[in-house]
Each structure stands twice: as structure tokens, then as C-alpha cells.
Amino acid sequence: MTQIVRGVAQLRRITQGWRRAGDLVGVVPTMGALHDGHLSLVRAAQAECDRVIVTLFINPRQFNNPEDFAKYPRTEAADAAILAPLSADVLFVPDAAEIYPPGHVSAVTVGGVSGPLEGAHRPGHFDGVATVVAMLFNMTQADRAYFGEKDWQQLQVVRRMVADLQMPVQVVPCPSVRDPDGLAMSSRNQRLSAAARAQAATIPAVLFDAAGRIGAGGDVAQVLDAARARLEGAGLGPVEYLALRDAETLGEAQPGRGARLLLAVWLDGVRLIDNVAV
Numbered sequence: 001m002t003q004i005v006r007g008v009a010q011l012r013r014i015t016q017g018w019r020r021a022g023d024l025v026g027v028v029p030t031m032g033a034l035h036d037g038h039l040s041l042v043r044a045a046q047a048e049c050d051r052v053i054v055t056l057f058i059n060p061r062q063f064n065n066p067e068d069f070a071k072y073p074r075t076e077a078a079d080a081a082i083l084a085p086l087s088a089d090v091l092f093v094p095d096a097a098e099i100y101p102p103g104h105v106s107a108v109t110v111g112g113v114s115g116p117l118e119g120a121h122r123p124g125h126f127d128g129v130a131t132v133v134a135m136l137f138n139m140t141q142a143d144r145a146y147f148g149e150k151d152w153q154q155l156q157v158v159r160r161m162v163a164d165l166q167m168p169v170q171v172v173p174c175p176s177v178r179d180p181d182g183l184a185m186s187s188r189n190q191r192l193s194a195a196a197r198a199q200a201a202t203i204p205a206v207l208f209d210a211a212g213r214i215g216a217g218g219d220v221a222q223v224l225d226a227a228r229a230r231l232e233g234a235g236l237g238p239v240e241y242l243a244l245r246d247a248e249t250l251g252e253a254q255p256g257r258g259a260r261l262l263l264a265v266w267l268d269g270v271r272l273i274d275n276v277a278v
């Protein structure tokens with residue numbers, strides 16, 4: 001059975017017991033509205049760790065858009081039910097006052113990798129993510145932390161933070177879980193109308209096609225222009241970015257280094273992101 005924990009002091013008592021017993025602890029940070037993508041992270045953690053903590057906190061500091069924060073799904077009871085068959089050890093559901101008590105003014109900024117793409121279009125977003133993830137690592141004292149590749153830039157920001165600040169946690173990347181039509185699962189998909197949800201299948205189709213063409217030596221600018229036109233032709237847009245980047249630094253793609261094709265696009269008033277390897 002999964003124990004629901006709301007306070008940091010209670011969480012610490014539990015994890016201290018685990019550590020005394022020599023257990024390896026994994027954490028899966030989430031903002032709830034759980035789907036199979038999240039569950040794949042929990043399963044990966046359970047396969048490698050003795051104890052698994054799933055965290056559910058809709059972090060106000062990472063939302064640059066108040067409407068996005070207001071509309072973010074809040075489904076704790078359903079989340080607990082979806083998680084139940086997996087029997088994670090703890091579901092940590094702090095309220096905002098537990099994470100940000102009055103007087104809380106500290107923040108973590110990760111330079112470089114936080115700057116472009118999501119960082120440029122969602123000012124302050126990665127400061128909010130880095131701050132809360134650093135706090136979740138401190139609160140859970142986890143040995144391993146599981147993040148989805150769907151949020152590729154976030155994964156690189158967290159890796160950079162852990163390396164730069166010598167945090168004693170191993171970041172484990174997990175592949176994007178997709179619906180049968182290829183759309184990456186995301187809590188925000190719930191907000192699409194049925195018609196828009198059908199249109200959204202164009203996103204992975206265009207991304208995988210463009211990545212294949214670039215990988216085969218196609219001209220990057222031409223391939224990206226055609227991909228953008230195909231998205232807009234299918235009724236998606238605006239495209240906030242569609243860019244080939246260095247997979248680790250998110251700077252310019254470099255010959256001989258891993259590259260990633262990343263996209264943010266609006267559809268039906270919902271902002272969706274995805275990325276694929278090149």
C-alpha cells in the first residue's frame with residue numbers, strides 16, 4: 001500500500017528509517033494528473049530501488065503563465081488510485097506552504113542549458129523547476145531520481161544542476177511513452193478537444209520524419225522549414241520553436257556530438273512540447 005505523506009518532517013522520519021536499513025531510495029517527481037508516462041518512471045524506479053517515493057506538487061514557481069497554472073489538472077484522488085496497483089512506498093503530496101513557507105526567498109539558477117527554447121519562451125520556468133527539484137532531492141534524500149525524456153531540456157537542466165552542485169543523486173532518464181498514434185503522453189493532452197487530439201498526431205509524425213531526413217544528411221534549414229509548413233498546414237500553430245540542438249547543452253548542434261530535434265507548438269489553446277533523437 002502507498003502511504004500518503006504531506007509533511008517534510010514525517011517524510012524525513014520515514015526515509016531515515018530506510019537509510020538505516022541500507023535501502024536504496026528512488027524518487028519520481030511529478031505534478032500529478034498521472035498517466036502511463038509517469039507510471040513508466042515509477043516502474044523503472046521500482047526495478048532498481050528498494051524504496052520509491054512519488055512526489056505530487058504543482059509547483060507555482062515554474063509557471064510563467066497564470067492561466068496555465070489555473071488550468072493545470074488537479075486530480076489527487078484519481079492519481080492515488082492510478083498509482084495504487086504499483087504500490088509505491090510513499091506518495092508525497094506537500095501543500096504550497098510546506099514547500100514555500102513565509103520568508104522562503106532562495107532559488108537555484110542553472111546557467112547555459114536553461115537559456116534557450118523553453119527557457120526563452122517561459123521566463124523563470126527553469127529557476128522554478130531547479131529550485132523545487134533541489135528541494136525535493138533534499139527532502140527525500142533519494143539516491144536516484146527518474147525523469148522523462150519528454151521534457152528533454154528539463155532533464156538536461158537537472159543533470160547540470162546535480163553535476164555543478166555535487167548533489168549525491170543519480171539522475172536516470174526514461175524514454176517518452178507515446179499513445180498509439182505517436183503523441184507523447186502529457187497531462188496537458190487532456191485539455192485538447194477531440195478534433196484537436198486527432199490533429200495532434202501530426203506532431204510526432206512530423207518530428208520523426210524530419211529527424212530521419214536530417215540524420216540521412218538532408219539540409220537542416222530546408223527540412224525544418226518543410227516540417228514547420230506541414231504542421232501549420234495541418235492546422236497546428238503557432239510553432240514557438242522547432243530546432244536542432246546539441247542534446248546535452250541545448251546550444252548549437254555540433255558535428256560528432258548527439259543532437260536532438262525539439263518542438264513547442266500551440267494547438268487548441270494548449271501548448272505542447274516533444275523531442276526526438278537525431
Ligand SMILES: Nc1ncnc2c1ncn2[C@@H]1O[C@H](COP(=O)(O)OP(=O)(O)OP(=O)(O)O)[C@@H](O)[C@H]1O
Pocket residue numbers: 029030031032036037038040041146147148149150151174175176177178184185186187188189
Ligand atoms: N510521455 C511521457 N513519457 C515519459 N515520461 C514522461 C511523459 N510525460 C511526462 N513524463 C515525465 O514525468 C515527470 C513529471 O512530469 P509532469 O508531471 O509535468 O507530466 P506531464 O505529463 O509532462 O505534464 P505536462 O507536460 O502537462 O506538465 C517528468 O519527469 C516528465 O518528463
Ligand SMILES: CC(C)(CO)[C@@H](O)C(=O)[O-]
Pocket residue numbers: 029030031057059062129132133151154
Ligand atoms: C520535475 C517537476 C515535477 C518539478 O516541478 C516538473 O517540472 C515536472 O512534472 O516535470
Ligand code: BAL
Pocket residue numbers: 062063151154
Ligand atoms: N512537464 C514539465 C513541467 C511544466 O510544463 O511546467
